[in-house]
Amino acid sequence: MKTIKLFLFLGMFGISNIHAQKISGKVTSNNEALPFVNVYLKGTSIGTTTNENGFYTIEDVVPGNYTIVASFTGFKNVEKQITVEGNVTIIKLELEGALSLDEIIITGTLKAVSRLESPVPVEVYSPAFLKKNPTPNVFEALQNVNGVRPQLNCNVCNTGDIHINGLEGPYTLVLIDGMPIVSGLSTVYGLSGIPNSLIEQIEVVKGPASSLYGSEAVGGLINVITKLPENAPLVFADSFISDWGELNLDIGFKSRIGDNTNLITGINYYNYSNPIDDNKDNFTDVTLQDRISVFQKWDFKRNNNRLFSLAGRFFYEDRWGGEMQWKPSFRGGDDIYGESIYTTRYELIGNYQLPINEKVNFQFSYSDHDQNSVYGNTEYLAKQRIGFGQLIWDKPIKNHDLLFGLAARYNFYNDNTTATTEADKIVIPSIFVQDEIKLSEKQHILLGARYDYDDRHGSIFTPRIAYRFKPSKDDIIRLNAGTGFRVVNLFTEDHAALTGSRDVIIEETLNPEQSYNVNINYLKKLYTKKGQIYTFDTSAWYTYFTNAIIPDYDSNPNQIIYDNLDGNSTSKGFSLNIDAVLGSGINASVGATFQEVSQNENGIKTRQILTERFTGVWSVSYKHYPTNLTVDYTGNVYGPMRLPTLGDLDPRSEYSPTWSIQNIQFTFTGLTNLELYAGVKNLLNWTPNKGNPFIIARANDPFDKNVDFDPNGNVIATADNPYALTFDPSYVYAPNQERRLFFGLRFTLN
Template structure:
């Protein structure tokens, strides 16, 4: 018995002796990183660093381990260690700012590749970038991306789209996890309510990508990529409010269901119900909104380790703008003007890697968009459904990296407008192939081609060519050229076709637009002796359009005229992004774009409406470690844009001024898992009504009851707003009540009406 007891104590003693402790410090340059995550692989041990960047694991058994340190906005670092005795082991980490140059991207070539190795330039933006200026949706968040501008299309309902390099929103394809579920009618709504807790990164390609993605990828594409469950926190919450009364709540949850299934859930809720009219036109400055979005993503582990994931989202929004006295009892009537939109969306997307030796992937998506809206007394009831399936085969043969693909897209659209006589059903089968040829480490070309058949427009062929020259590790040159095409549905893309007093005139059957593009990209990396990093990326582009379909506001101020351009349109420019990271905690992200977007018809060249000639963005960040404080100063600036006037007597400025939106934020992160942030948006209190007598034309007479029109041949006039008295092609007559000969029109909009406001928020993350 004594021998047994002695053996037991010797065993316990040997176990204790065999266990060690691991300690260390996580820094960036000379500065400690508090609240950094440290994981000891092969164990259940995780911890976070203290205020000085220190961490410690105790009672670590003998063995070989990987230890990983990570922090949002920095590149994670992994080190291998061997524990052989009871001594303390010190493992320090020096994390580098993640400048996104070494990110793995998928958008440019439909396959994972290092951003530095991609033949197609891809810009990557992580959640840490968007946290510098917190917003309630992705649409607003993109305002600080160089060359990308969220464009409001209406002063009343505040719907909008995304401009890339000066091209209108319908030229940009928006994807979620690579699937084109956001399109046409749903673009602005698809970019709203995506829970930030599920956002892994946003990849942006500027320039045509139709050879891989088909129609709409003419000006560029935005790919919103959600997190994988293994990289997501167990729980996250992010909520903020502003002194205007806006409230945003973002929640994320992760759970494991058995050994092979994990599920990620995100919920976003936004509410703004405080009518404000600072420009005194009796219209809401900002649309009132009540929005909820629920997103869920399921990942299944298979014995073959092949991919299987399914995700879905439900989105509902009730938004309205209009006269301050409007309420839902006036919806659709002609007593009080309001624009009210009820939106419901269902989205489903997934990926399944086929159980073959070859790497074959099937992706699918489906979206159902139901919109019930009224613009004054004009109803617009629309349904849009988009189904998409795509099979790709990724095959490498010697120095050829091949991709073969086949896709089928189904589009359904129907509305209550007179322009839509019957429901529109479109089938678009596609075939595409891509060959990336690596001649050596420094030279690579990419060849691609896509064939689409549209049951309304026939055969469409889009080729592509790209060349990448890696001069050395710090200098890369890329050249891309290709074609694009776009098929237009006016009522899903042009808000101006639904609201205001202008009549929509379609002069002909609209043909698909075609584009021919070339761009040259140069990437330069500079590392200084003091540990600083400077990244410079410059792109010059030229795009030529035939069959362009641009809204004509100029020929007749009472009409919007659509037809294929009898001439051509051109967009050309140069854009530069500069990232500067210093060891003292200071970081600069600065961008500038200079461009010209014009059209030429009948030998007359004009600047496209609502397109700036130059723009700039910046994000300046500084970390004050002793105070546990991050300071972010962000902003943008836009040059003059030509604006849609209603006639020669219209007193509003023909061109917008140079204007800027600037913001500052302070983030306090002393407490474990918690960030408290506060700041001010629109520091300059800029709004577009400054320098203008009014923004909305005849806001006091939104139903045009007192507008007089004449046919131009007689002296007879009629009241424009009264039923039965409409004069075809009539000209508005200036009167004592209407000295500028205007009709009600909210389309004179180029920037947000929301002035200076403060915000306060809290983030909590449990890993």
């Protein structure tokens, strides 16, 4: 963390000890005047801000003892005990910068390096980011990350996945503490239940990372890094409720066992049990959920500061959505439609540094996922077990920073569908190597390659190259190129393939997808004479896919057809992020992404379904230090995307409109160890049913009992079904939840 010295000069003048006094002084940073700094007396409403030349004056101060606070967004607060009695006092204080390019990251290269030094562009999101718009899970929290979109895949059960730069969720690998523990089935459910209070930071890499992380890291990856026990609060709790009846509770504590063991325990509980049908289609607007997650992390102190940590998580969720009359007794029947999902999940993560002179770590993870679900009268029972282990040897030598790795991944998957005739069991061994070469102080180049062997598909080779040029301490240019691959299991990643609302057609043996990617990134930090700080982060990318597997919703409205694309698929675009500290307690962040994701088959170019052309996100925060009140205004905007309609007669719009979700929050921090917050989500009251006659097709006949078909299986238009539709809940692009109030409380004891 960059350290910035701040000198606060206080002049205290007075007429006598019984009259009000005046405090004045100057605030500087690096011996330069720092304007718009908040200076106030703690526990009072007396305060001011420095002018353009860094000077301030506080009038009418009664003589006595005070704590004076100098606070400027981007720096840690500085406090000093003072006595106001007319004497001039000069105080030297030191602040630590909070908005910096020096955040420590590990995702891009599997090494802990500063963000500025990494040859791979990595975006970092702190707990402060999560607090600006409190959510019950990480999935929803990512809605304000530029180029990242949480996509709901079903109007009924509200399962979803994460899109990065327009690519579908199966292209995104999600990790916890660097381990690929969230994948397959758990991509749908695994981002729920990670206690936000235990998150140290979230790192996002956009673009292929298969050379380090293997299959699934094709579109990008998200690494959720949890706190070290020694850095966690002694006790913490965070809970909020909404006027829709949602309740979210995070609680936890850290403890010490003996002299060498620290641990943290976190529990997340979420409950929503209030069926609401504001759009009057007789279906729940939001899925009802009852979820608990227990997380524990152990850190063992060893000789020579060698690492050894273990973490585990238990997750259970009962969720359902459907017709308002649905009860558990209707589960699996064809009288009242409901989608009911019971999920039980166990996870284990470990990192052990071998007791040898070389720096060699053994990292491992294991997950066990059991899903019992019904979609109407279609039963889907699935089990998935994933074991992962790797040895990493970190070997720096002159001008080279080498990394060698041996890995193996065990996948077990079984379900009750006709497509799975026997359990899928496979072990995929891998070897990878990486070398970051120091060409000069300003130029580094990174070379990497990975070899995987899959019995089903043979050898898979994924190289990459990254070039980093650092013309100054606050500028960096990165050029990255590489390949990615993905082995597909349809039933672990496409909710529409499970619901039974469409028939699944697999036309051929599906080969692994292969991608080729290039992107360029420029990062710039700028300081103005007025004390403002700006960080600019811009990227452009191009990704080319062969053997792409894209579900075909268009050829037959009653089917999803899967095959390897006879052609190619591309994703290209550019993005810009700007973070700014504007002074007077104001900081802001804004981002925009423009992209085109399409496929070309038989000379016909088609825009990918459920992919927006542009997206924007923003966050504006203002803190009024004398009253300890912070206002956060966050939001996003999405451009039109093509939607899965059910044929030419479907009256629903083929494209979504431009839409936006916006939120506001007020936080009070004037109480010891406590924060109170309240706000409004979805200020514009936007829901996708606006402008559409309905969202769920044939909601009045979810089992298609009154649908007529011709001999070829096509729907016949009738008086009862004039649009020739079947029941289908997959027409979804935005949450159905309307405007709502929320109230919350945070307690922290350090």
